[in-house]
Amino acid sequence: MFYSISKQGINFLASFFVLTLFTFALANFFPEKLAFLYANQIDQSLMANHGTNYDLVEPNLFNSYLFYLQQLFDGNLGISSVRGTSVFSEFFTYFPATLELSIVALLFAIFLGVPLGILAARHKNQWQDKSVVSSTLIGYSMPIFWWAMLLVLFFSLWLGVSPVASRIGFEYDISPVTGFMLVDTLLSDQPYSLEAFKSALHHIVLPSVVLGTVPLAIITRSTRSSMISILNEDYIISAKARGLSPVTVLWKHALRNAALPLLTIIGLQVSTLITGSLITESIFAWPGAGKWLLEAVYRRDFPVIHGAILAIASFVILTHFILDLLMTYLDPKLRRKK
């Protein structure tokens, strides 16, 4: 167990360093002069502030990379050129909103996709299966912005049952504690905290459905295909022959085996969610990291672009690391030593 954790940990650190090399190169080798300027500006101002003897450090690429790393670990991602605030603290203001949306979207995709996939697998080639497969194809191939517009048009403008934008109704004043609106409303000691929670829940439904559609299609399909092959395995047939209830056979014996390939697929969806959040957040005016990054691109706010890329990519690597650990726990073949 320890062996595999340390192996995964080394993998994680290695990918993180490759990532820093990439973002460092982005700042240093980008033809855009601005990027270069900002990246160095931080260094020099900081050096002056800390009273470092500049002459002792030769300004070559290697030294400036080391300095870059040092700044990263100090939590310094630079200053936004538009707003003049610390990129690091801005990231932590916006990112929880994205995280909340992505988690809800992923939960929506998993809790709908897995049962749908199992349903399709159990009724292979029957109408249930065919309707699931064809609707996942539609869900997968539909452009996410168009799908969002359709839903807004239908649920918000026509039926009027769902809000169009933002995270919570403007009448509620919730002070951020965790950054997750659903949690903050419940933690808040305002008299209207429960109504605020309902409002936040109401606001997150449509964006998370939009964001979760593509992962939903992929999770449904991969659950279906792995379930179909697993349901034909001898161990499932022999579990039935042993008199175990169909529920146990399906949800314990079959799903546990299907969970392994599924977890890899879900891990890959994290990056889909982050990319999708750029669009979804813009459509629903969701104040998250995706919208923040997109606005930074419009404004050519290079420190923010640079910081956001690094932070979001690190987050994706981190989730993969955690999923790998989970895999090690779930798959007995990956457990080397007890």
Next chain:
Amino acid sequence: MNLLHIENLSIDLKTRSEPLSIVDRFSIRMGEGEALGIVGESGSGKSMLAMAIMGILSPKMTMKADYLSLDGEDLMKMEENDRQHYISSKASIIFQDPKSSLNPCFSIGSQLDETLSTHGIHTRSERKEKILSLLDSVGIYQPEKIISLFPHQLSGGMNQRVAIAIALACKPRLLIADEPTTALDVSIQSQILDLILELNKRDNVGIMLITHDFALLSENTDKIGVIYSGHMMEHAATKNILEDARHPYTRSLLNSVPQLGKRHTKGSRLYALDGQIPAIDKLPVGCRLGPRCPKAEKQCVNPPILHSIANHGKVRCHLADLKEQSSSKKNNHSVSGG
């Protein structure tokens, strides 16, 4: 009382047009503690027969029978859920590939534990004791060490022993072994076979040994049933079959058993029946063996019925009643060696 009594069991495969017959009006009786061998080539429907008895046919198959009783209860009259539980408490099945018949995600101990708790042992300590004694009874040395291991950590022979232990956990009256030794090394084969036969002698468990290897059956079974293309061709005591097989198909199977020693001279060819087993959608008219039968005559275009022959057993052949002593003497070889 018969342990197993089947009258006119038919298994059909559902298709878009008309259902295809896999097993056609199959009848057999098996006594308490009898060791029955079922032999036939691949695709003859012998595994389907086992699945039908266990009630684990795939949903694509349908079965119907006039009478199908296991240990005195008519299975066809039971409710679906009761039936599965009843069957699993009276009969167990072990499969060809021991590795795939155990769930790779659960430890040996937990798979045994689960089976025991389904079959009425509710206290943990009692189950633990029973697990150890079961593993001990299938000849596993130091069962405590095996409990926490996973199927991939054990050898094929060990896995088959565990599979047998799980099969025994329900205290079956009938053990169906579907080619239990095909996937194992020769040296392990005889150990596993000895184990199965020991259960037969010690606990008076009825054994249905499904195989295509006549040599395996010759010394170990009381009766042999020969299946071809979903029809029972010959059903008689092992001694009668080996000494005086009446059906041309049985004789050709016996002749195609390779032997060490005098019969196998260098350069000689092993006997084999011409052609191959008919596809289930292209069954021949009359006797199903007809087109391949070395002794076919005009009357063989009429379907023969399974009829009793004095001092022998049941045979499905028009020519079985004729005295064929000369030819049967010529083709008859005593099969020895397990």
